[in-house]
Amino acid sequence: MNTAPAPRIAIIGAGPGGLTCARILQRHGITATVYDRDAGPDARDQGGTLDLHADNGQIALREAGLLEEFFQLARPEGQEMRQMDPAGTIRSHHVPKEDERFKPEIDRGQLRRLLLDSLNPGTVHWGRTLKTLGGPAEGPRQLHFTDGSTLEADLVIGADGAWSEVRRALSPAVPRYTGVSFLEAWFHDVGTRHPDIAELVGGGSAAAADGDRGLFAQRNSGDHIRVYIIQRVPADWITAGGLAPGDTHGIRALLLERYRDWAPRLRRLIADNDGLYVDRPIFALPVPHTWEHNPTVTLLGDAAHLMPPLGVGVNLAMLDACELALAIAHHDTLDDAVRVYEKTMLPRSTEAAQLLDGAAEHLLSTERPDFADHGNH
Structure with missing residues (x-):
C-alpha cells in the first residue's frame, strides 16, 4: 500500500492548457491547484474564436470527458473559409460538409467556461500573480506571489503563456517580435x-x-x-x-x-x-526552444513553444496538457512523468516551431490558402 503523501501540483495559468491539465488530473484522482493573475473568470475579454483539431485539441477534450459537450457548443460552419484578393474577388472558397468535424470553431470564452465548469470547486485561485519561483531544483519549490503570499509545491507547471514567469526557472529565452x-x-x-x-x-x-x-x-x-x-x-x-x-x-x-x-x-x-x-x-520564442530536464518544473503551451498564430497554439497546448496529466497519472514519480512528457513534447514542438519559424510572413502572402492550415499536418 502506497502511503506517500499526495504530490502538491501547482499549475500557473488558467488558459485552455492549464485548465485541461487540471481537469484530466482530477479525472485520475490527482489534485492540482491552478493560480491565475486575473481577478476572476470574467475579468477580461478572452479573445476570439479558435478551431480545435481532431488530431490534437479534440484528443485532449476526449481525455477530459468533454468532447460531446464541446461539439454541442462548437460551430462546424465556422470551418468555411473565403480567400480573396485586395479587389474583393473570391479566389478560393472552402465550404465545410454537413458532417465535417475536423476543426470546428468555438469562442475562447466558451471553451474556458466549459473547462472551468468541469473542475472541482476551488480548483482555480484567482487574483494570484506569480512574482518569483524559488526553491531547490529537487524541490520543494517556493512560489512567491505579488500579494505577498508564499506556498510550496512538488511540481510547478508553467501554463502561463507568452511571458511566462515559470519559464525563467528553466530557460533564459524570451519571445522576440x-x-x-x-x-x-x-x-x-x-x-x-x-x-x-x-x-x-x-x-x-x-x-x-x-x-x-x-x-x-x-x-x-x-x-x-x-x-x-x-x-x-x-x-x-x-x-x-x-x-x-x-x-x-x-x-x-x-x-x-x-x-x-x-x-x-x-x-x-x-x-x-x-x-x-x-x-x-x-511574438515568438527562438527556435528550437528546449531546456535541461528539471524534476520539479515543466512548461506547456505558449510558455514552452510560442509560435505565430497559424492555428496551432491552443491545439498543441491542450495536447501538451493531456499528455502531461496522463504521464503524471501513469508513473510512480513526478520526475519520471516529466521526463516522459518532455521526451515527446519537446521534439513535437520543435518540429512545429521550425515549420512556422518566420511564418508570420505567411499571413501577408497572396498564396495563403487557409489561415489555420500551416503546421497542422
Missing part, C-alpha cells in the same frame, strides 16, 4: 448593424492579402465578427506614427491611407468597427 503585427477590430450585431460585412465574411472566415498587408475576418458566436488588420511594421508603429493606442480616428485614417488601393467593401473591415482597436504585435 516577428516583424508582423495584428490590429484587432470588433463588429457587434453584424446581422443588423453590419449586414454587408456579415455577407462578406460568411459563416466562417474571410482573408485577403497583397504581400505587404492583410485582413483576416472571423465570425464569432453571438453575431460578432473580429477583424485582424495584419501589417509588417515595427512593434511600436502606433506611437512611432505620433498616435496614442486609444486614438481610434487617427489610427483609422492612417490605416485607410495604407489600404487605399483595396476594394471599398474590404476597407469597411478597417473603418466601420465598433469601439477601439486592440494592438497585438506577434
Whole structure:
C-alpha cells in the first residue's frame, strides 16, 4: 500500500492548457491547484474564436470527458473559409460538409467556461500573480506571489503563456517580435448593424492579402465578427506614427491611407468597427526552444513553444496538457512523468516551431490558402 503523501501540483495559468491539465488530473484522482493573475473568470475579454483539431485539441477534450459537450457548443460552419484578393474577388472558397468535424470553431470564452465548469470547486485561485519561483531544483519549490503570499509545491507547471514567469526557472529565452503585427477590430450585431460585412465574411472566415498587408475576418458566436488588420511594421508603429493606442480616428485614417488601393467593401473591415482597436504585435520564442530536464518544473503551451498564430497554439497546448496529466497519472514519480512528457513534447514542438519559424510572413502572402492550415499536418 502506497502511503506517500499526495504530490502538491501547482499549475500557473488558467488558459485552455492549464485548465485541461487540471481537469484530466482530477479525472485520475490527482489534485492540482491552478493560480491565475486575473481577478476572476470574467475579468477580461478572452479573445476570439479558435478551431480545435481532431488530431490534437479534440484528443485532449476526449481525455477530459468533454468532447460531446464541446461539439454541442462548437460551430462546424465556422470551418468555411473565403480567400480573396485586395479587389474583393473570391479566389478560393472552402465550404465545410454537413458532417465535417475536423476543426470546428468555438469562442475562447466558451471553451474556458466549459473547462472551468468541469473542475472541482476551488480548483482555480484567482487574483494570484506569480512574482518569483524559488526553491531547490529537487524541490520543494517556493512560489512567491505579488500579494505577498508564499506556498510550496512538488511540481510547478508553467501554463502561463507568452511571458511566462515559470519559464525563467528553466530557460533564459524570451519571445522576440516577428516583424508582423495584428490590429484587432470588433463588429457587434453584424446581422443588423453590419449586414454587408456579415455577407462578406460568411459563416466562417474571410482573408485577403497583397504581400505587404492583410485582413483576416472571423465570425464569432453571438453575431460578432473580429477583424485582424495584419501589417509588417515595427512593434511600436502606433506611437512611432505620433498616435496614442486609444486614438481610434487617427489610427483609422492612417490605416485607410495604407489600404487605399483595396476594394471599398474590404476597407469597411478597417473603418466601420465598433469601439477601439486592440494592438497585438506577434511574438515568438527562438527556435528550437528546449531546456535541461528539471524534476520539479515543466512548461506547456505558449510558455514552452510560442509560435505565430497559424492555428496551432491552443491545439498543441491542450495536447501538451493531456499528455502531461496522463504521464503524471501513469508513473510512480513526478520526475519520471516529466521526463516522459518532455521526451515527446519537446521534439513535437520543435518540429512545429521550425515549420512556422518566420511564418508570420505567411499571413501577408497572396498564396495563403487557409489561415489555420500551416503546421497542422
